[in-house]
Amino acid sequence: MSLQPDQVRTVARLARLALREEDVPAYSRKLSSILDMVEQLNAAQTAGVTPLAHPLDVVQRLRPDEVTEGDQRDRFQSIAPQVENGLYLVPKVIE
Amino acid sequence: MHNQSLKQLAASLRERKFSSRELTQHYLDRIAKLDPKASGGINSFITVCESQALAQADAADARLAKGDAAPLLGIPLAQKDIFCTQGVKTSCGSKMLDNFIAPYDATAVQKLNAAGMPMLGKTNMDEFAMGSSNETSFYGPVKNPWDHGRVPGGSSGGSAAAVTAGLAPVATGTDTGGSIRQPAALCGISGIKPTYGRVSRYGMIAFASSLDQGGVFARSAEDCALVLQAMAGFDTRDSTSLDVPVPDYAADLGQSLKGQRIGLPKEYFADGLDPGVRAAIEEAVKVYESLGAQIREISLPNTQLAVPTYYVVAPAEASSNLARFDGVRYGHRCDSPKDLMDLYTRSRGEGFGSEVQRRIMVGTYVLSAGYYDAYYLKAQQVRRLIADDFKKAFDSVDLILGPTTTTPAFGLGEKFDDPVAMYLNDIYTISANLAGLPGMSIPAGFVGGLPVGLQLLGNHFQEAKLLAAAHQYQQATDWHIRRPEGY
Numbered sequence: 001m002s003l004q005p006d007q008v009r010t011v012a013r014l015a016r017l018a019l020r021e022e023d024v025p026a027y028s029r030k031l032s033s034i035l036d037m038v039e040q041l042n043a044a045q046t047a048g049v050t051p052l053a054h055p056l057d058v059v060q061r062l063r064p065d066e067v068t069e070g071d072q073r074d075r076f077q078s079i080a081p082q083v084e085n086g087l088y089l090v091p092k093v094i095e
Numbered sequence: 096m097h098n099q100s101l102k103q104l105a106a107s108l109r110e111r112k113f114s115s116r117e118l119t120q121h122y123l124d125r126i127a128k129l130d131p132k133a134s135g136g137i138n139s140f141i142t143v144c145e146s147q148a149l150a151q152a153d154a155a156d157a158r159l160a161k162g163d164a165a166p167l168l169g170i171p172l173a174q175k176d177i178f179c180t181q182g183v184k185t186s187c188g189s190k191m192l193d194n195f196i197a198p199y200d201a202t203a204v205q206k207l208n209a210a211g212m213p214m215l216g217k218t219n220m221d222e223f224a225m226g227s228s229n230e231t232s233f234y235g236p237v238k239n240p241w242d243h244g245r246v247p248g249g250s251s252g253g254s255a256a257a258v259t260a261g262l263a264p265v266a267t268g269t270d271t272g273g274s275i276r277q278p279a280a281l282c283g284i285s286g287i288k289p290t291y292g293r294v295s296r297y298g299m300i301a302f303a304s305s306l307d308q309g310g311v312f313a314r315s316a317e318d319c320a321l322v323l324q325a326m327a328g329f330d331t332r333d334s335t336s337l338d339v340p341v342p343d344y345a346a347d348l349g350q351s352l353k354g355q356r357i358g359l360p361k362e363y364f365a366d367g368l369d370p371g372v373r374a375a376i377e378e379a380v381k382v383y384e385s386l387g388a389q390i391r392e393i394s395l396p397n398t399q400l401a402v403p404t405y406y407v408v409a410p411a412e413a414s415s416n417l418a419r420f421d422g423v424r425y426g427h428r429c430d431s432p433k434d435l436m437d438l439y440t441r442s443r444g445e446g447f448g449s450e451v452q453r454r455i456m457v458g459t460y461v462l463s464a465g466y467y468d469a470y471y472l473k474a475q476q477v478r479r480l481i482a483d484d485f486k487k488a489f490d491s492v493d494l495i496l497g498p499t500t501t502t503p504a505f506g507l508g509e510k511f512d513d514p515v516a517m518y519l520n521d522i523y524t525i526s527a528n529l530a531g532l533p534g535m536s537i538p539a540g541f542v543g544g545l546p547v548g549l550q551l552l553g554n555h556f557q558e559a560k561l562l563a564a565a566h567q568y569q570q571a572t573d574w575h576i577r578r579p580e581g582y
Contacts, residue, residue: 015414015459017452018444030514034457037515038470040403044477051475052482054305055291055531056555061334075198081428088423091434
């Protein structure tokens, strides 16, 4: 399985990663080698096998619907790149 | 002081042979002398917390003076820089979080703070725990104290090297595919990854959430037992935390090996295993036999599929987990973004190193429409086959024993440019994460002056059995007390 440079650019866009154009060939080569290795899975007989998403047979725990966390906005926003009046600032998204 | 066991340190603190402040200062002095990259040190710490550690030591001394019986009180430790520590930079080895001062403590940190253990600092690691050599760290590689030209293993390379070099008596780590056991093996110390869910993941920066598990590095199984005791336990803030009582690990260390059935998976002794490592493990098997264990060969037939399975499951989970780094709420943000897309893509492109970007892209690809069934679903099915192999094996044995790695520590730069060669490092360790099993690596000899690691795997919740089997071996051998020259 090889991932062509164009596919690398598409995947990078989906993953929200800006790649430098000069790095694309190396990504193409290395991602292809990883996918080649992963191809070994095709040899496994998996008909009728239930996928395993979690290593232990446990069910999702539920907790009582109570407020347990207080307002910590100021604390969390103190490490944000840009905030104003309690809001996170980003470039304009709506004209 | 730095050659004593935790029990000896605890006794010395109580006998007033030295105070926690003196002990903590001793380690801080060693770090200042032996760690800085600029002066040729091993670069095992990203952040050293001198004043905070000494303040914690003073508080511990005050508790000791009052006769407080907490077993680890006053003994310092190092935290892997993946655990959030309130008010202290928590970088996860990444430029993305180089400016991140954690606003809260991870549960594991909170527990170890409450146990009265001063935190010496935060240890170096592969970026976002993605690596097996510590070379993907934004803060530069860590040197193996046994040979400065070699890697300490990864991803918890800084923690392993710091304990090996006597810069901390114990350190925390995390293990997603071998990140505690492999560096413990390459550095010649003891390391345990407990059952998935034993140690809370709250505040432990997520890589692959169904595989990540916190654990401990120390100089012996006994020391591991004491610290794991303090870290483990149910936590309502981690939705996958196990609500299962934690046994008294230290009390169980005396458990005899007589009659214990130990399985040697034939796939772990196949081609690709270094002959020197094989010989050391075979010697260790003889020791176990002499201690009364019954050795038998077993088979884990899907072993070869563990690495390919992992490199679908782990990147898939990573690509979702790392979506949170958006340049908006915390972490790195690019300069003057022209629109929102530019803000996301450049912040992430600049903030993540190339291995992390590769894994995010592999994950994005295998989860994308049209590929999901062929890759992700298939990998989850094979994951079940691998877990079933172990289920079957544990019907006939109590423990599984084998090498931790195929070779001793490799050279810095040797595998850095070949991701697949690097991934194959974890061939013996990855299955335990896929199956959620506890695993441990302990030193079992040397090849060409480099330590060899012996891996023990147990069934779910059987950490006590692992620790006891490791402790019994360490009573009969002295590999675990060997230290590299100059440390």
